[in-house]
Amino acid sequence: MIHKTLENMSRFLRTVGNTSLAGISRLGYLARFFAAVILNTPAAFLRLPLTMREIYFTGVLSLTIIVVSGLFVGMVLALQGYDVLVMYGADDSIGILVALSLSKELGPVVSGLLFASRAGSAITAEIGLMKTTEQLSAMEMMAVDPLARVVAPRFWGGVIAMPVLSALFSAFGILGAYLVAVKLIGVDTGVFWSNMRAGVEFWPDITNGIIKSVVFGVAVSLIAVFEGYDAKPTAEGVSSATTRTVVESSLAILALDFILTVLMFRGLSV
Amino acid sequence: MNRSTIDLLVGLFVTAGICAVVFLALKVGNLVSLDKSSGYRVEASFDNIGGLKLRSPVKAAGVTVGRVEAIRLDPDTYQAVVEIQIDDNYKFSTDTIASILTSGLLGEVYIGLDVGGDTNVITDGGQIGKTQSAIVIEKLISQFMFDKASSDTGNDSSTKSNE
Numbered sequence: 001m002i003h004k005t006l007e008n009m010s011r012f013l014r015t016v017g018n019t020s021l022a023g024i025s026r027l028g029y030l031a032r033f034f035a036a037v038i039l040n041t042p043a044a045f046l047r048l049p050l051t052m053r054e055i056y057f058t059g060v061l062s063l064t065i066i067v068v069s070g071l072f073v074g075m076v077l078a079l080q081g082y083d084v085l086v087m088y089g090a091d092d093s094i095g096i097l098v099a100l101s102l103s104k105e106l107g108p109v110v111s112g113l114l115f116a117s118r119a120g121s122a123i124t125a126e127i128g129l130m131k132t133t134e135q136l137s138a139m140e141m142m143a144v145d146p147l148a149r150v151v152a153p154r155f156w157g158g159v160i161a162m163p164v165l166s167a168l169f170s171a172f173g174i175l176g177a178y179l180v181a182v183k184l185i186g187v188d189t190g191v192f193w194s195n196m197r198a199g200v201e202f203w204p205d206i207t208n209g210i211i212k213s214v215v216f217g218v219a220v221s222l223i224a225v226f227e228g229y230d231a232k233p234t235a236e237g238v239s240s241a242t243t244r245t246v247v248e249s250s251l252a253i254l255a256l257d258f259i260l261t262v263l264m265f266r267g268l269s270v
Numbered sequence: 271m272n273r274s275t276i277d278l279l280v281g282l283f284v285t286a287g288i289c290a291v292v293f294l295a296l297k298v299g300n301l302v303s304l305d306k307s308s309g310y311r312v313e314a315s316f317d318n319i320g321g322l323k324l325r326s327p328v329k330a331a332g333v334t335v336g337r338v339e340a341i342r343l344d345p346d347t348y349q350a351v352v353e354i355q356i357d358d359n360y361k362f363s364t365d366t367i368a369s370i371l372t373s374g375l376l377g378e379v380y381i382g383l384d385v386g387g388d389t390n391v392i393t394d395g396g397q398i399g400k401t402q403s404a405i406v407i408e409k410l411i412s413q414f415m416f417d418k419a420s421s422d423t424g425n426d427s428s429t430k431s432n433e
Contacts, residue, residue, distance in 0.1 A: 049273055056276045060283045089374070099298045164287030171290035174298060193297065198327070198334075202299035210291070 033226050036147055037155050043148035044156040054157025058119035066111055070169040074176030082185055095196030098177035103209045107170035109257050112216035115162055116249035120224035123154050124245040127228025128238035155221045162217025208264050215256055220249040309357050310394035314368045315349040320404025321379040322370055328354050330383040335360045363388035369402035
C-alpha cells in the first residue's frame with residue numbers, strides 16, 4: 001500500500017520535472033533561435049526583395065482588416081465614451097478619451113492581436129509546410145541557410161509592418177471617433193480637436209504606443225517563425241503549431257502590454 | 271506579382287504609416303506647440319496652489335492664453351512660485367490679478383487672469399504681484415463647522431444666562 005503510494009507520487013513528480021525541463025529547454029531553444037535570427041539580419045537586408053515581399057504579405061495585405069477594425073473601434077469608443085461623459089457634462093473631453101485610449105493601449109494591442117491572427121498564423125503555416133515538404137532540408141543540401149533565406153526576411157518583415165499597422169489603426173480609430181462624435185452626435189469640431197491636442201502629448205503618450213507596437217511586432221514575428229520552424233513535420237503538427245502561434249502571441253501581447261505599461265507608468269509619469 | 275509592383279505597394283504602405291504617425295503627432299498630440307516657442311515667461315507666487323499641475327492652462331476671460339511651465343517652493347517665504355508661459359499675442363497690465371480657480375466642482379484647476387487698468391504691461395521675466403490662492407474646500411468646511419459650532423454654543427450659553 002505504502003509502496004504503491006510512493007510509486008504514484010514519484011511518477012507524478014517525474015511528470016512535473018519532465019514538463020518543467022521540457023519547458024525550460026524550449027525556452028532556451030527559443031532564445032538561441034532568436035539570437036540566430038538576429039545574427040542573420042544582414043541576410044534579410046542584403047536581399048531586400050525577399051523582405052519587401054514579406055512586408056507586402058504581412059503588412060499591405062493586412063491593411064483592410066486593420067483600417068476597418070480601427071474605424072469601427074474608434075466609432076464604438078466614441079459612442080460608449082460619450083454616453084458616460086455626458087452624465088458628468090464632460091462630453092467635450094471625448095476627443096482626449098478616444099485619442100489616449102487608442103494611441104496608448106488599443107492601437108498597439110488590438111492591431112497586435114489582429115496581426116498575430118492574420119499574419120503570424122500565415123507565417124507559421126508557410127514555414128511549417130516548407131519543413132513538412134522538406135523544402136528547408138533541400139535548401140540546406142544546396143548550402144542555402146534556411147534561417148537567412150526563409151526565417152530572417154519573414155521576421156524582419158513582421159517587425160517593420162507591425163508599427164506601421166498600429167499607427168494606421170490609431171489614426172483611423174481617431175477618424176472614426178471624429179465621424180461619430182462630430183458628424184453623428186454633434187460635438188463641436190474645434191472643441192473635439194483642441195481638447196485632444198491639449199490632453200495628448202507626442203512624448204510620452206504617442207511614443208509609448210509606438211514603442212509598444214515595436215515590441216509586439218518583435219514578439220509576434222519571433223513566435224510565428226519559431227513555431228513554424230519548430231513544427232512537427234506532419235499535417236497535424238503544422239495545424240497545432242499554427243494554433244500555438246495565435247494563442248502564444250496573444251498571451252505574449254497581453255502580458256508584455258501589462259509589463260510595458262507598468263514600466264512607462266513608473267518611469268515617465270512622475 | 272512582379273517586383274516593382276511589390277516595391278511600389280510596400281512604399282505606399284510605409285508612407286501611409288509615416289503619414290499616420292505625422293497625423294498623430296501634429297493633429298492629435300501637440301508636438302509642435304506654438305505657445306512653447308513664441309511666448310514670454312512670467313512668475314507668480316501663491317500661498318497655496320491647491321491641485322495646480324504642470325501644463326495646467328492659464329486663462330483670461332475663459333480663453334486659454336498660456337500654460338504653467340514650472341512650479342517650485344520658495345525656500346525663504348514658503349510660497350509656491352509658479353512659472354507661466356503666456357502667448358506673445360497677449361499683453362497683460364502690471365496690476366493683473368492671478369487667481370487659482372477650478373472649472374466646476376470637479377473640473378481641472380487653472381490660473382485665471384483678471385486684467386487691471388494699468389497702462390504698463392508685464393514683460394518677459396516679470397512678476398504678477400497680486401495673487402489669490404486656491405480655495406481648499408476642506409478648510410472652508412472646517413471653518414464653517416467651527417463657526418457654526420461656536421455660534422451654537424454661544425447662543426446656548428446666552429439663552430442660559432438670560433434665564
